[in-house]
Amino acid sequence: MxxxxxxxxxxxxxxxxxxxxxxxxxxxxxxxxxxxxxxxxxxxxxxxxxxxxxxxxxxxxxxxxxxxxxxxxxxxxxxxxxxxxxxxxxxxxxxxxxxxxxxxxxxxxxxxxxxxxxxxxxxxxxxxxxxxxxxxxxxxxxxxxxxGKNAYVIMANTKVFEAANVPVPDDTTWTWDDFIGTAAKLSAAGGGKSYGAAYGSNEADLIIWLRQHGENLYSQDGKVDFDTATTASFWERLKEQRDSKASPPATVATEDSGAGLEESLFGTNRVGMAWWWTNQLGSLETTTGSSIKMLRAPSIDGTSADNGMYFKPxxxxxxxxxxxxxxxxxxxxxxxxxxxxxxxxxxxxxxxxxxxxxxxxxxxxLKPADTTVVGFLKDVATEITDAPPVPPVGAGSVQNVIKRFTDEVLYDRLSPQAAAENFKKEVEGMLATARK
CATH class of the missing domain: 3.40.190.10 (Periplasmic binding protein-like II)
Structure with missing residues (x-):
């Protein structure tokens, strides 16, 4: 490169x-x-x-x-x-x-x-x-x-939850096991026509996962700041979502990733939970015609202060x-x-x-949805202590690399560990090349 x-x-x-x-x-x-x-x-x-x-x-x-x-x-x-x-x-x-x-x-x-x-x-x-x-x-x-500031959250489509007769989880205490279990129930009720949760495979998803493990995507001095074991566990969790049918098959997810909001699984009320930024609440409610509830990220131990969330401009x-x-x-x-x-x-x-x-x-x-967002950000502010380091020179395309390796794992072309090792090597190369 x-x-x-x-x-x-x-x-x-x-x-x-x-x-x-x-x-x-x-x-x-x-x-x-x-x-x-x-x-x-x-x-x-x-x-x-x-x-x-x-x-x-x-x-x-x-x-x-x-x-x-x-x-x-x-x-x-x-x-x-x-x-x-x-x-x-x-x-x-x-x-x-x-x-x-x-x-x-x-x-x-x-x-x-x-x-x-x-x-x-x-x-x-x-x-x-x-x-x-x-x-x-x-x-x-x-x-x-x-x-303006934003937070990356799980948007829960209440219409999908009500149709499946599944309660919306308590986001102040839920774990990743709770998230996957709830999503699996929604998928089962959907009978192959709707699914519990989208995968969540962009840069913000990985950052939250790393922060829950005491790591960051980048260090303050512009280098990678994570262990391959942690990134491997990120892809292992996505693979578990697939295998438990909490999330759609890889082929369906790939097709959905290229769809606009109006044609997407979430936009057409065919997925119960998906990752979005808080400022998108209004457009999501307008598109789905459903009440959308913002949920904190699940955590490893069920403690909301440990969920790795952060404010992003x-x-x-x-x-x-x-x-x-x-x-x-x-x-x-x-x-x-x-x-x-x-x-x-x-x-x-x-x-x-x-x-x-x-x-x-x-x-x-403010419109009702915007008032909800302002209130939500105030509520979670006490749980957020810092922000990730600013992405360094050379990191502009890392999100595309994350998505590519996610596909490799979900299509069983790479193991989570191999994806993690290749991912770290590729990102290190991108940053090193940019410094030259």
């Missing part, structure tokens, strides 16, 4: 390495001020139709307050967003303001492609949650402001280091993060805002 190669099967941010080689030549971003002259900022984000409409609304509100700054919209979809951003960055054509994900903060920021917002006087971070603020920092620089507002109008970009980001007017539009769809004053101002207007 070579950093300078762009391609879906290669390291996605190879293009960023090329872009940074351009930055190193001394052709850095202009430090000029926007002043009162009219400037245009390009703004890229990913989202669905609802989020796109909401974002256009907040853009219009910003332009009304700042008539000298025009925003040019570049909406996209998650599946193609990162390839496009990498290509544009390499071509010195990155958007001025970028919706960023935590797994790429170090990738872009560490390679010199993002603006250090801490050096922009127009950005106020004084009222932001300190942990959320730290989540956008890498190597001493503030490369992104959190749009839903996404970030970042700016390109190559922007010709960094002050205007900072002004727009500050508006998105701190303006009550923006908060009233964005609400909690990008997470519960990091600015506590914004949370207070929007709470009376």
């Amino acid at each position: 070579k950093i300078r190669t762009i391609g879906r099967r290669k390291f996605q941010l190879g293009a960023v390495a090329v872009a940074v080689s351009l930055l190193a030549t001394g052709c850095g971003a202009s430090a000029g001020s926007s002043g009162d002259k009219e400037v245009t900022l390009r703004f890229a984000w990913w989202g669905n139709e609802y989020l796109n409409a909401q974002t256009e609304k907040v853009i219009s509100a910003f332009e009304a307050e700042h008539p000298n700054i025009k925003i040019e919209s570049e909406p996209g979809e998650w599946a193609s967003y990162w390839d496009k951003l990498a290509t544009k960055t390499a071509a010195n054509d990155a958007p001025d303001v970028i919706q960023m994900d935590q797994k790429y903060i170090a990738e872009y920021g560490g390679r010199g492609a993002l603006l250090d917002l801490s050096k922009q006087s127009g950005v106020d971070t004084s009222k932001m949650d300190k942990e959320q603020l730290a989540s956008g920092q890498y190597d001493g620089a503030q490369y992104g402001l959190s749009t 839903t996404m970030f507002w970042s700016a390109s280091s190559r922007s010709k109008n960094p002050e205007a970009a900072a002004t727009f980001i500050n508006y998105l993060a701190n303006s009550p007017a923006a908060g009233a539009i964005l609400m909690t769809d990008r997470g519960v805002p990091a600015n506590s004053e914004i949370v207070d101002s929007i709470t009376p207007a």
Whole structure:
């Protein structure tokens, strides 16, 4: 794998390495001020139709307050967003303001492609949650402001539970055995038409499992921080879900992974429990037409304080280091993060805002699902003591590697132990290559 190669099967941010080689030549971003002259900022984000409409609304509100700054919209979809951003960055054509994900903060920021917002006087971070603020920092620089916090939880579809006559578990005391046992009962009642639980095989699933065992995916200094025995036990548990019929056959799971929410097993009320982020509650209830109950992650010993959950920024507002109008970009980001007017539009769809004053101002207007999310995050806050280290440079594609090895295990092409050993070796290679 070579950093300078762009391609879906290669390291996605190879293009960023090329872009940074351009930055190193001394052709850095202009430090000029926007002043009162009219400037245009390009703004890229990913989202669905609802989020796109909401974002256009907040853009219009910003332009009304700042008539000298025009925003040019570049909406996209998650599946193609990162390839496009990498290509544009390499071509010195990155958007001025970028919706960023935590797994790429170090990738872009560490390679010199993002603006250090801490050096922009127009950005106020004084009222932001300190942990959320730290989540956008890498190597001493503030490369992104959190749009809001999230937690990774099990969403329980009460319609499926009621049809199966199975009670929703007590999430403050349940164990993994309870989770698998409940899911198996739901599958049995479904008669092959519906299933108890989705597998949960992305980066957040593995992080929670590792944290329950006192480990992390990465260390603070950017290295792998887990034992192969622990990752092997993660895949052993997923295999147990398959063998006990708590979760669907591998072929069904593979087909489901490529479906949109509206066509998915969960979206069509054919699976009782699945892992989602808390900010997705509203769309899940709308799609399923069912009441969805958020559940804490199961734990090994049935103690909720030991379940490994953590708060994650839903996404970030970042700016390109190559922007010709960094002050205007900072002004727009500050508006998105701190303006009550923006908060009233964005609400909690990008997470519960990091600015506590914004949370207070929007709470009376929240939809029932959003009110539930805010309450849930407050309830679990006493059980969450820290956050995982920021993913290091080179870690952007690790989630795809986890999913690939999950398939290898569920299709019996690799044992959990072999998957764990190969996974660790591959991730170590990705990180080492990125450091060169």
